[in-house]
Amino acid sequence: MNSLFCRHNRFTADCPICSRGTLLDPGRGGARRGSGRSASGASTPTRSGARRPSSAGAARSPGYPSAEVGPYEDGEARRYAVRLERVPGGLRLAEWSGGDIRRRAPRLAVDDLPSLVEAAAERGVLDGAEAEALRVAVVAAGGSLGPGVSPGRAGDLRDELRVEPLEGAGLVRVARWMLRPGTGWELREAPVMLPGARYVEAVSAAVAPDVGGG
Known part of the structure; x- marks a missing residue:
């Protein structure tokens, strides 16, 4: 015993x-x-599967103040929305489809800019000065934007945030361009993340030709 x-x-x-x-x-x-x-x-698949949702959750950026317009449809009949978010480091403007961010420079309707600015102001995406400056710009645009540029730098390289009307589509592309030594300006087909002042400068510049010509 x-x-x-x-x-x-x-x-x-x-x-x-x-x-x-x-x-x-x-x-x-x-x-x-x-x-x-x-x-x-x-x-086991359970453990590896458990890591994927957290990764996907990070891509959806939960908790970031955001405003959204759309949906739109691209040339391949894929639907997407355009979302403006306040993220660490500045403002991110990006296309989203099926809960995932798209690796493309965002394109949105000119007519949706006022509602995007208002929603972003109400939800804390834009601070007071950014919201007021963008309100003035989109009201002055009256549904019609010309090209606008905000110049800057990315390390040793020059960059430009460009607001570019897409002919015949009623859309504008908001994109970052980089000046590559020896090759010239290069479009970055990717979401844009920059300080709010750069967006204000580019949109205001896109309005200026129409205002001056009127």
Whole structure:
């Protein structure tokens, strides 16, 4: 009887203290079983699947103040919306489709700019000065924008934030262009993330030709 029970009032085989170093020690024969469980557990679809939603959640940027317009349809009949978000580092303007961000410079309707600015102001995406300056610009535009540019730098390279009307589509493309040594200006087909002042400057410049010509 004494061999079955230990001083901790457990079966000796089940006691991690009293079975240590004996043939009953699970750390001897059972070590391989334990490591096998750990290895299989680390590679199961459940665990790897559990990591993917957190990654997808990061792409959806939960918790960031945002405003959205659309939906629109591209040349391949894919529907998307355009979202303006206040993210760490500035404002991000991007196309979204099916809950995922698109790797393309955003295109949106000129007529939707006022509603985007108002929604962004109400939801805290834009600060007071940014919102007021953009309101003035889109009202002055009256549904018609020319090309507008905000020059800047990205490290050693010059860059421009450009607001560009797309002929016959009623859309504008808001895109960043980089000046590459030896190759000239290059369009970055990607979401735009810059300080709010750059958007204000580019949109205001897009209005200026019409205002001056009137």
